[in-house]
Amino acid sequence: MSGGTMRAARVTGPGRVEVVTLPLPVPGPGQVRVRLEGCGVCASNLEPWAGPDWVSFPTEPGGLGHEGWGVVDALGEGVEGLAVGSRVAVLNQHGYASHDVVAAGQAVPLPPELDGQPFPGEALGCAVNIFRRSRIEAGQVVAVIGIGFIGAAVTRLAAEAGARVVAVSRREESLALARAMGAAEAIPMHDHWAIVEEVRRLTGGRMCDVVIEAVGKEWPLNLAGDIVAEGGRLVIAGYHQDGPRTINVGGWNWRGLDIVNAHERDPAVNLRGLREAVAAAAAGRLDPGPLVTHHYPLERLGEALDATRDKPEGFVKAWVSCD
Numbered sequence: 001m002s003g004g005t006m007r008a009a010r011v012t013g014p015g016r017v018e019v020v021t022l023p024l025p026v027p028g029p030g031q032v033r034v035r036l037e038g039c040g041v042c043a044s045n046l047e048p049w050a051g052p053d054w055v056s057f058p059t060e061p062g063g064l065g066h067e068g069w070g071v072v073d074a075l076g077e078g079v080e081g082l083a084v085g086s087r088v089a090v091l092n093q094h095g096y097a098s099h100d101v102v103a104a105g106q107a108v109p110l111p112p113e114l115d116g117q118p119f120p121g122e123a124l125g126c127a128v129n130i131f132r133r134s135r136i137e138a139g140q141v142v143a144v145i146g147i148g149f150i151g152a153a154v155t156r157l158a159a160e161a162g163a164r165v166v167a168v169s170r171r172e173e174s175l176a177l178a179r180a181m182g183a184a185e186a187i188p189m190h191d192h193w194a195i196v197e198e199v200r201r202l203t204g205g206r207m208c209d210v211v212i213e214a215v216g217k218e219w220p221l222n223l224a225g226d227i228v229a230e231g232g233r234l235v236i237a238g239y240h241q242d243g244p245r246t247i248n249v250g251g252w253n254w255r256g257l258d259i260v261n262a263h264e265r266d267p268a269v270n271l272r273g274l275r276e277a278v279a280a281a282a283a284g285r286l287d288p289g290p291l292v293t294h295h296y297p298l299e300r301l302g303e304a305l306d307a308t309r310d311k312p313e314g315f316v317k318a319w320v321s322c323d
Helices: 043-050 121-134 149-160 172-180 192-202 218-226 249-254 267-283 298-310
Strands: 005-013 016-023 031-040 068-075 087-090 099-103 107-109 141-145 164-169 185-188 208-213 228-236 258-261 294-297 318-321
Touching (some): 016 298, 043 298, 068 121, 087 121, 107 267, 121 149, 121 208, 121 228, 121 267, 141 149, 141 218, 149 164, 149 172, 164 172, 164 192, 185 192, 208 218, 218 249
Parallel strands (some): 141 164, 164 185, 208 228, 228 258
Antiparallel strands (some): 005 016, 031 099, 031 318, 068 087, 087 107
């Protein structure tokens, strides 16, 4: 298993990336080496890409990439349940590379139904975990604010569960995607109170049983709070990592809302979400195809990160091919 080389991208400074050649790693006991086919690009990469003070450059080779999938090409001692040639999605941290070594338990086999498809498993697992935390039931009215990758995936899962989904998003192509994912109604996200009144009209004044905020900005979070029914559930799925928020806690408190932070930090929960995402995709309840829209080779990782920030027409999620 020793010998050979691999390629990996590393960010060398704000908006700068290079690809380096390194010795091919050898998996230790309980580990597998994966020849990566690809890795999804996550919006959480954008802050390090911008070069804040807390990031040390260069980043680790392959670092920032955490949505990888590929084929097992070497086994460490004691690994069971996986074989060389197994196609897997992995929970890894060095996915912007041709190879990565991960604990065997962090590699989830992909069934034949998913052959040939890009599969950013960590991101799909996040969508499944958000859906679970939302406790959506058939017959409920569910609003999803922000139809990017996560919002579109949750829309599909909620619609498949029998909910009536109201999608709210800024771009017309995002609203079209929401309809394709099963949304019953789609509302442009332009005017706060116009949206509130449209939701009131659509629900006969009842408002929404569950509202999932998937933008990560202050206004959509407050909008989410204003369209939840009394006693309903507000689910925070947006990535709120860029500073404080001013929110209407008094209104939330008065109307007795349940507030759910749907971000998970327990590795076991993340692994469960990944396994459930694989099962949902294999069964046709979650189709990653329309959600992974822009492909870049590893050498163009910078362009993929810029596209994730700027969102060209038709963009949902970028992925880089690593082989």
